[in-house]
Amino acid sequence: GEDVEQSLFLSVREGDSSVINCTYTDSSSTYLYWYKQEPGAGLQLLTYIFSNMDMKQDQRLTVLLNKKDKHLSLRIADTQTGDSAIYFCALRSGGSYIPTFGRGTSLIVHP
C-alpha cells in the first residue's frame, strides 16, 4: 500500500515562511491534499493539487509537487500564531475512493 512520510515537528518564528514536506511511494497518486487539524478538532481541508500540476497557489498557501522525487510540500507565507496546528498530507490514486494520510507535522509558531 501507499506509504506517506512527514517529519513530526516544525518550529518557525512568526512572520517567517513555513515549509512542510511530505514524501510518498505510490507514483499513481492522482489527488494530493493538505489538511489542518487544530487541537481537539476535526480536519480542515486547506488545499489540494492534481498530479498533472506542479504548483498551486492560494493566498498564503503554495503547494509544490515534484512527481519525479514523489515529494509534496506546503509553504505558508507570513506564518501567524493561528497557523499553529498539525498538518496532514493525504494522497489518493484515481482508482481509490480513500486517501492515505501521513502521521502529520506539528507546526509551532513562536513570537
Add this chain to the structure above:
Amino acid sequence: DAGVTQSPTHLIKTRGQQVTLRCSPKSGHDTVSWYQQALGQGPQFIFQYYEEEERQRGNFPDRFSGHQFPNYSSELNVNALLLGDSALYLCASSSTATDTQYFGPGTRLTVL
C-alpha cells in the same frame, strides 16, 4: 451551508460496552467515511458507505459496524469495547463528483 456534523462530542464508556456514533454529511454529499485517530497518529480508515451499503473497509475487526440511512447520514457502532478503542472518531463526507473528503469535528471516545 452546514458542514459535516457529528454527535456526541465526547463519550465515556467502560470495557465491554457498546457505542453508537452519528454523522450527518455536508449538504450535497452522498458518501460517508469513518476514521479512527489515535493520539499522535494520522486518521486510519475504518469503512465507507455509499448508497446505504459498505463500499470499502479498512483493517478493522467486525466489532466495528456501520449503517447509512436514506438521507445519507450514517452511524458507526462499536461492540465489546476495548481500552484500545479510545480515540477520536472522525466522519468525512464526499460526493461522487469529486471524492474530496470534508471532515466533521469528531467524537472523542474514552474507554475505561
